[in-house]
Amino acid sequence: MTVIRLPDGSERRFEHPVTVGEVAASIGAGLARAALAAAPEAGGQRCVPVPGPRSPIALPLYDAKRAVENRLRESGLVYTILRPTYFTEVWLSPAVGFDYANRKAAIYGDGENAISWISFRDVAQFATASLGHPASRNATLDLGGPEAITPHQAIVLFEQAGGRPFEVTHVPISALQEQLGAAQDPMQKTFAALMLGYAATTPIDMTATLKTFPLTLGTVGQYARSVTFTS
Numbered sequence: 001m002t003v004i005r006l007p008d009g010s011e012r013r014f015e016h017p018v019t020v021g022e023v024a025a026s027i028g029a030g031l032a033r034a035a036l037a038a039a040p041e042a043g044g045q046r047c048v049p050v051p052g053p054r055s056p057i058a059l060p061l062y063d064a065k066r067a068v069e070n071r072l073r074e075s076g077l078v079y080t081i082l083r084p085t086y087f088t089e090v091w092l093s094p095a096v097g098f099d100y101a102n103r104k105a106a107i108y109g110d111g112e113n114a115i116s117w118i119s120f121r122d123v124a125q126f127a128t129a130s131l132g133h134p135a136s137r138n139a140t141l142d143l144g145g146p147e148a149i150t151p152h153q154a155i156v157l158f159e160q161a162g163g164r165p166f167e168v169t170h171v172p173i174s175a176l177q178e179q180l181g182a183a184q185d186p187m188q189k190t191f192a193a194l195m196l197g198y199a200a201t202t203p204i205d206m207t208a209t210l211k212t213f214p215l216t217l218g219t220v221g222q223y224a225r226s227v228t229f230t231s
Helices: 020-038 060-074 120-130 151-162 173-182 186-200 207-212 220-230
Strands: 002-005 011-014 078-084 104-108 139-143 167-171
Touching (some): 060 078, 104 151
16 A cells, blocks of 8 residues: 655555556645645745646646636735746656657657747746746736747757757647547646647747846757757
8 A cells, every 4th residue: 555645644545556647636636725725824925836837628637726726816825826838848858758869859749839948947037036026916927938939940959959960750639639538547648638738839928027027048049058968
């Protein structure tokens, strides 16, 4: 039996092998809502959650995240909800088929939709800058990077950084839809939905946000050069 003790003292018990997705699903939005309810008594005054990109697919995980957002808005806490788009360090990495070390890349969809890739470091910058800033009080900020480029354009930047061409394969949307339909656990469903979102997402206009928060954001080209020289 697997026993996981949560910060509130409760336990989750599993009689069978369990995935990370099943653990997350078992915790659900209830614990997060309970934490929000207890925050004022514990002296909490501000909350800055980072729920991740929007998904075009309705899934329990996203429903839970949105439920927590709604509970936060009703909690009386001052909040800033940060919604970053696709993380550069994740979606341009071997973990999801972008194997820059071996110059092979899996592209979801046709690779022609522009994505406002953002570094997790820049999300941290926004989280820090939002604290105490009047424009971020009880606000939801959709976050992207400094430029919107297609997956194909990202590959060109990696090829330029490494001086060698990539072998590129495409995963069609129909295959991703089949993967979603065949998914057996919440984690598999989540990744399939994120890949479908990747294939259909549109750029985030950061003009107004960067006027309010004049931060210097990292580019995909900078990331490509940094990992190419270390791989």
